[in-house]
Amino acid sequence: MLEVFIFATLNGLVTGLLLFMLASGLTLIFSMMGVLNFAHASFYMLGAYVAYSISVHLGFWTGLILAPLLVGMLGALVERYALRRVHQAGHVAELVFTFGLAFLIEEAVQFFWGPDTKNYQSPDLLDFPLFTLFGQEFSAYRGFMIAISVAIFVGLYYVLTRSRVGLIIQAAITHPHTVANLGHNVPLIFMGVFGVGTALAGLAGVIAGPVLTTFPGMALVLGSIVFVIVVIGGLGSLEGAFIASLMIGLLQSYAIASDLGVPDLLSWLGLEFARDHPLNDLWTLTLPQIAPILPFLLLVLVLIFRPTGLMGNREQ
Amino acid sequence: MALSFTIPVSIISRLRLALLAALLSTAGLTSAQEPVRIAFMDPLSGAFASIGTSGLKQAQFAADYLFNANGGILGGRMIEIVPLDNKQSPTETQIQFRRAVSDGLRIIMQGNSSAVANTLNDTISRHNRRNPGQEILQINYSAVDPVLTEDNCSFWHFRFDAHAVMKLHVLTDFIAANPDINSVYIIGQDYSFGQVVSDTSIQLLNEKRPDIAIVGNEFHPIGQVKDFTPYVTKIVSSGADAVITGNFGADMVSLARSIIDNGLDIPIYTFYAAYDGITATLGEDARDKVHLVHNETSNPIPTEERKEFIRAFKAANPNNDVTQPRIINALSMLVQAMEQTQSTDPYDIALALEDMRFTTMSGNEVWMRGDDHQIFQSLHISVHTDEGVEFDADNSGFGLRTIHSVSAENSIVPVNNCRMRRPRR
Numbered sequence: 023m024l025e026v027f028i029f030a031t032l033n034g035l036v037t038g039l040l041l042f043m044l045a046s047g048l049t050l051i052f053s054m055m056g057v058l059n060f061a062h063a064s065f066y067m068l069g070a071y072v073a074y075s076i077s078v079h080l081g082f083w084t085g086l087i088l089a090p091l092l093v094g095m096l097g098a099l100v101e102r103y104a105l106r107r108v109h110q111a112g113h114v115a116e117l118v119f120t121f122g123l124a125f126l127i128e129e130a131v132q133f134f135w136g137p138d139t140k141n142y143q144s145p146d147l148l149d150f151p152l153f154t155l156f157g158q159e160f161s162a163y164r165g166f167m168i169a170i171s172v173a174i175f176v177g178l179y180y181v182l183t184r185s186r187v188g189l190i191i192q193a194a195i196t197h198p199h200t201v202a203n204l205g206h207n208v209p210l211i212f213m214g215v216f217g218v219g220t221a222l223a224g225l226a227g228v229i230a231g232p233v234l235t236t237f238p239g240m241a242l243v244l245g246s247i248v249f250v251i252v253v254i255g256g257l258g259s260l261e262g263a264f265i266a267s268l269m270i271g272l273l274q275s276y277a278i279a280s281d282l283g284v285p286d287l288l289s290w291l292g293l294e295f296a297r298d299h300p301l302n303d304l305w306t307l308t309l310p311q312i313a314p315i316l317p318f319l320l321l322v323l324v325l326i327f328r329p330t331g332l333m334g335n336r337e338q
Numbered sequence: 339m340a341l342s343f344t345i346p347v348s349i350i351s352r353l354r355l356a357l358l359a360a361l362l363s364t365a366g367l368t369s370a371q372e373p374v375r376i377a378f379m380d381p382l383s384g385a386f387a388s389i390g391t392s393g394l395k396q397a398q399f400a401a402d403y404l405f406n407a408n409g410g411i412l413g414g415r416m417i418e419i420v421p422l423d424n425k426q427s428p429t430e431t432q433i434q435f436r437r438a439v440s441d442g443l444r445i446i447m448q449g450n451s452s453a454v455a456n457t458l459n460d461t462i463s464r465h466n467r468r469n470p471g472q473e474i475l476q477i478n479y480s481a482v483d484p485v486l487t488e489d490n491c492s493f494w495h496f497r498f499d500a501h502a503v504m505k506l507h508v509l510t511d512f513i514a515a516n517p518d519i520n521s522v523y524i525i526g527q528d529y530s531f532g533q534v535v536s537d538t539s540i541q542l543l544n545e546k547r548p549d550i551a552i553v554g555n556e557f558h559p560i561g562q563v564k565d566f567t568p569y570v571t572k573i574v575s576s577g578a579d580a581v582i583t584g585n586f587g588a589d590m591v592s593l594a595r596s597i598i599d600n601g602l603d604i605p606i607y608t609f610y611a612a613y614d615g616i617t618a619t620l621g622e623d624a625r626d627k628v629h630l631v632h633n634e635t636s637n638p639i640p641t642e643e644r645k646e647f648i649r650a651f652k653a654a655n656p657n658n659d660v661t662q663p664r665i666i667n668a669l670s671m672l673v674q675a676m677e678q679t680q681s682t683d684p685y686d687i688a689l690a691l692e693d694m695r696f697t698t699m700s701g702n703e704v705w706m707r708g709d710d711h712q713i714f715q716s717l718h719i720s721v722h723t724d725e726g727v728e729f730d731a732d733n734s735g736f737g738l739r740t741i742h743s744v745s746a747e748n749s750i751v752p753v754n755n756c757r758m759r760r761p762r763r
Binding site: 311 | 383384386387388390391392528556557558559561562563564565567568569571572574575587588591592595599600601614615616618619621657732734
C-alpha cells in the first residue's frame with residue numbers, strides 16, 4: 023500500500039506541476055486583460071508540435087529552447103495585431119475571439135501536421151529510471167518535468183514580487199491608467215505578459231508532449247481542466263493557481279490509486295443490491311472510475327461555497 | 339528550418355488530393371451515367387480525425403483502384419464515396435444523417451465508435467419504417483459492440499468486422515494457452531464497448547483457465563485521461579502478468595506508452611494498437627509486447643493481389659497505410675450484391691448480402707450470416723515487431739506480424755438474442 027501511496031504522490035506532483043505551468047500563464051493573462059483566454063491550451067498543443075518538428079531535425083534540447091520562444095512570439099503577435107483591436111469592442115468580443123482562435127489553431131495543427139499521433143520521444147539522455155522503489159521505476163524524464171516546473175514557479179514568483187518589472191506588472195493589473203500616466207508603456211506590458219503566458223503554455227507542451235502523447239486532441243483534454251484550476255485557485259492569483267494545480271493533480275492521482283467505491287460504502291452500511299437493479303451502474307461506481315471528473319465536482323463546490331476561489335480577491 | 343520541411347509536403351499533398359477530387363467530380367458530371375454514391379460517415383475533423391480520414395482514403399482508393407479504373411460497376415457507373423463528418427458524436431451523426439437523406443444517399447458506411455453505430459442503427463430503423471421505398475442501408479465496417487447484431491439487430495444493418503465477443507474468444511484462447519500468464523489486469527474506456535470487453539474477458543477466462551486471477555478491472559472516462567501513469571502504478575503493484583484493453587486512439591497510445599515508460603515488461607492484449615501514428619509512437623520499446631486481435635493478416639500477406647493493392651495504395655498515399663482491409667471487403671461485397679441484383683436499391687442489396695460468401699483479396703472466404711447480418715472471417719493475433727515485417731506501419735519499420743490464426747468456421751458464435759424484423763415488399 024505504501025508503494026502505491028508514494029507513487030500516487032509523485033504522479034500527482036508531476037500532473038499538478040504540469041497543470042500549473044499552463045494555469046500560471048492563463049491566470050496572469052486573465053488578471054491583466056480581464057478575459058479568459060480560451061485558446062491557451064491550444065498554445066500548449068502548438069508548443070508540443072513545434073518542438074516535435076524541431077526535435078526531428080535538431081534534437082530535443084533545441085526544441086525545448088526554441089519552441090516556447092516561437093510560441094511566445096506568436097502569442098505576442100496575436101495580442102498585438104488581433105486581441106488589442108478586438109479589446110476595443112469589449113470583453114465578450116475578446117472571449118469569442120479566443121474561442122474562435124482555439125478552433126483555428128486546432129484545425130491548423132491538423133492541416134500542417136496531419137491528424138495522426140506524432141512520434142515525439144523524450145531525449146535519450148533522460149531515458150533511464152531515476153530510482154526504483156518496490157520494483158517500480160520512476161523515470162528520469164518525470165524528475166526533469168518536476169524540476170522544470172518548480173524552477174518556473176520560483177522564477178515567476180521572484181520576477182513578479184521582487185523585480186521592477188514585476189512591480190510594474192502588478193500595478194498595471196490593478197491601476198492601468200495610473201501606470202500609463204507614470205510614463206510606462208502599458209500596451210507593451212500587456213503584450214509581454216501575453217507572450218510570456220503563451221510561451222509558458224508552449225513550454226508545458228514541449229515537456230508534456232513525449233509523455234502524454236502529441237495528438238490533435240491534446241488541447242481539448244487539458245483545456246477544460248486548466249480553467250477549473252484557475253477558477254478554484256481564484257482568478258488572477260498565482261499562488262492560488264499553484265495550490266489548486268497541486269490539489270487537483272494529487273486528488274486525481276489518489277482517487278485512481280484508491281480502490282474505494284460505492285460497493286464499499288454499501289457493505290459498510292450493510293446494504294446490498296441485486297445485479298439487475300435499475301441503478302446498478304450507481305451501486306458499482308468506484309472512485310478510480312470517476313477520478314478524471316472529480317476536479318469538475320470540486321469546481322462546482324468551490325463556486326457554491328467560495329465563489330472568489332481559494333486565493334481570489336478580484337470580485338469583492 | 340525545421341518547419342519548412344513539413345509544411346510544403348503537406349500542402350502539396352493536400353492540394354493534389356483536392357485537385358484529384360475536383361477532377362474526379364467533373365469527370366463524373368460529364369460522363370453520361372450517374373455515379374453510384376456511397377456515404378462515408380466518420381470523424382473527419384476533431385480529436386478522432388486520424389482514424390476517420392485514414393478510413394476515408396482507403397474507401398476512396400479501393401473504389402477507384404478496384405472499380406472506377408476498370409470501367410465502373412453496373413455497366414459503366416462510377417462509385418463516388420461522399421465524405422460526411424460526424425465528429426464521432428451521436429448528435430452530429432443525426433445531423434449528417436439528415437444531410438445524407440436530403441442528398442439522396444441511400445448507403446451509409448460507418449465504423450468508428452459503437453455509440454455512434456447504435457445511434458445510426460436506431461435512426462435508420464425509424465427512418466426506414468416511416469419512409470417505405472426510401473430505405474437507407476448501414477454498412478458497419480468497424481463498430482464491434484455485439485448488441486448491433488444481437489438485441490438491436492436490424493435488417494438494414496450489416497457488420498463486416500468480428501464483434502468484440504468473437505475477438506475475445508480468440509484472444510482468451512491465446513492467453514489461456516500461455517502457461518506463463520497467471521494473472522490478468524483489465525483496463526478500458528467507460529462505455530458500452532469497454533464494458534463488454536471487461537465482462538466477456540472475465541467470463542471467458544474463468545471458463546478456460548479458472549486459475550488465472552483477475553487482479554484488476556478498471557474503467558476510465560473515454561478521452562479524459564491526461565496521464566495513465568497512476569493507472570500503471572496500480573497495474574505494477576497488482577503484479578499482473580498481462581494487460582487486456584479495448585482502448586483506441588489517444589487512450590490506447592497513452593496507456594501503452596505509460597506501461598512501457600514505467601519499465602513494465604508484460605504483454606498487452608489489444609484491439610486497436612496499430613497504425614495512424616500509434617505504431618511509430620510505440621516504436622522499439624513495445625517490440626513483442628503489444629498484441630492485436632484483428633481480421634486479415636498484415637504480415638505475411640498471403641496473396642500477390644493484396645500485396646499489389648497495398649503497394650499501389652502506398653504509392654498514392656505515402657503517409658497512410660491500408661489499416662482496415664475490412665473496408666475493402668465491405669465495398670467489394672456491396673458491389674457484388676449490386677452486380678448480382680443489377681440494382682442500387684438498399685432492399686435488393688440487403689437480400690443479396692444475406693448469406694453471401696465472398697473470397698477476399700487475401701484468398702479467404704468470408705460469410706455474411708443472414709440471421710443477424712454478422713460476418714465471419716478468419717481472425718488473427720499479431721504482435722508489434724520489426725522482424726519479418728514486409729509491410730510496416732507509419733513508415734516506421736515496425737508493423738504487425740501474425741503469430742496465431744483462427745479459421746472462419748472456428749470463429750462462428752451462435753445467434754442468441756437477435757429477433758430480426760424483415761420488411762416485406
